[in-house]
Amino acid sequence: MKPKDFQRLSADLEKLTLRQKQLLVDRLRAPEKSVTVSRMIESRRGETPACPHCGHEKVNRWGMAAGLQRYRCGSCKSTFNALTGTPLARLRHKDQWLTYAEQMAEGRSVRKSATACQVHRNTAFRWRHRFLELPDDQRATLLSGIAEADETVFLESFKGRKGGMPRAPRQRGGKAAKRGLSEEQIPVLICRDRSGNTADFVVEKADQKHLRAVLKPLLPADAILCTDGGKALGAVARELGIVHRPINLAAGIRVVGGVYHLQNVNAYDSRLKQWMLRFHGVATHYLGNYLGWRRLIERHHNAPSPKDILLAALGICSQQLTVT
Numbered sequence: 001m002k003p004k005d006f007q008r009l010s011a012d013l014e015k016l017t018l019r020q021k022q023l024l025v026d027r028l029r030a031p032e033k034s035v036t037v038s039r040m041i042e043s044r045r046g047e048t049p050a051c052p053h054c055g056h057e058k059v060n061r062w063g064m065a066a067g068l069q070r071y072r073c074g075s076c077k078s079t080f081n082a083l084t085g086t087p088l089a090r091l092r093h094k095d096q097w098l099t100y101a102e103q104m105a106e107g108r109s110v111r112k113s114a115t116a117c118q119v120h121r122n123t124a125f126r127w128r129h130r131f132l133e134l135p136d137d138q139r140a141t142l143l144s145g146i147a148e149a150d151e152t153v154f155l156e157s158f159k160g161r162k163g164g165m166p167r168a169p170r171q172r173g174g175k176a177a178k179r180g181l182s183e184e185q186i187p188v189l190i191c192r193d194r195s196g197n198t199a200d201f202v203v204e205k206a207d208q209k210h211l212r213a214v215l216k217p218l219l220p221a222d223a224i225l226c227t228d229g230g231k232a233l234g235a236v237a238r239e240l241g242i243v244h245r246p247i248n249l250a251a252g253i254r255v256v257g258g259v260y261h262l263q264n265v266n267a268y269d270s271r272l273k274q275w276m277l278r279f280h281g282v283a284t285h286y287l288g289n290y291l292g293w294r295r296l297i298e299r300h301h302n303a304p305s306p307k308d309i310l311l312a313a314l315g316i317c318s319q320q321l322t323v324t
């Protein structure tokens with residue numbers, strides 16, 4: 001552009017609204033963000049990536065596609081890139097992923113995120129759940145010392161489910177038609193140890209069989225399990241041969257022996273419930289994703305950066321299981 005034209009363009013910028021200026025800034029920053037995203041994606045693979053299809057280690061560089069290095073397997077001849085086999089594979093508009101992660105970091109709605117990224121809201125909704133697919137699995141795999149377990153429930157929501165609705169969908173959030181446990185509530189088990197390692201599980205049923213299945217790999221033999229004295233959890237502790245400290249909250253007892261209590265897990269649970277209110281009820285199918293999202297927020301001391309979110313979505317997180 002000639003200097004004179006540039007001066008004119010520059011002068012014209014004064015006429016832009018704040019919103020237009022913001023859009024322009026985003027547009028100017030897009031290539032830079034795109035490079036950042038590509039670098040983060042490429043860092044998923046080491047110098048010598050193995051073939052995701054057959055595991056063969058002899059692969060060749062095979063040009064670039066959509067801003068990413070493409071490889072070709074020396075054995076099965078298939079081509080792949082650093083995203084192949086991940087939930088983010090084949091999602092378009094990579095230049096907007098960091099902006100999307102910014103929206104997630106700020107807790108913006110799907111609608112607002114869609115506007116910020118200039119994509120359709122269905123796309124923004126799809127991105128949300130693709131981004132959360134791996135964080136759902138990034139829970140603690142082993143607790144140590146005193147472990148607190150809390151059984152809770154989430155109201156089942158059929159929002160976003162296509163067909164097969166057992167009944168008319170409930171309006172925003174709402175209360176279960178039946179009181180107490182019913183098929184309208186999804187049981188969730190939340191466990192935390194005193195280092196902040198957190199694991200949560202959407203279980204089919206909060207009975208001994210299902211709770212044992214998730215607790216057995218999580219609790220080492222020398223763990224001490226604090227619960228509110230529910231029968232199923234007590235039975236699981238006995239079955240696993242783990243020391244059990246029931247806290248009879250109903251009788252007004254909060255702490256036993258000075259150290260055995262449920263305050264960490266209960267506080268986590270209320271923060272989670274409070275935070276979930278903004279979604280006005282989530283579809284059962286996505287509940288695990290939201291649990292993972294909350295864990296991600298807590299892991300980063302309530303302020304995950306857009307990069308933290310994108311790294312978790314890519315399955316790259318150095319300290320994904322432990323709060324330090």
Ligand SMILES: [Zn+2]
Pocket residue numbers: 051052053054055056073074075076077078
């Ligand atoms: Zn191969």
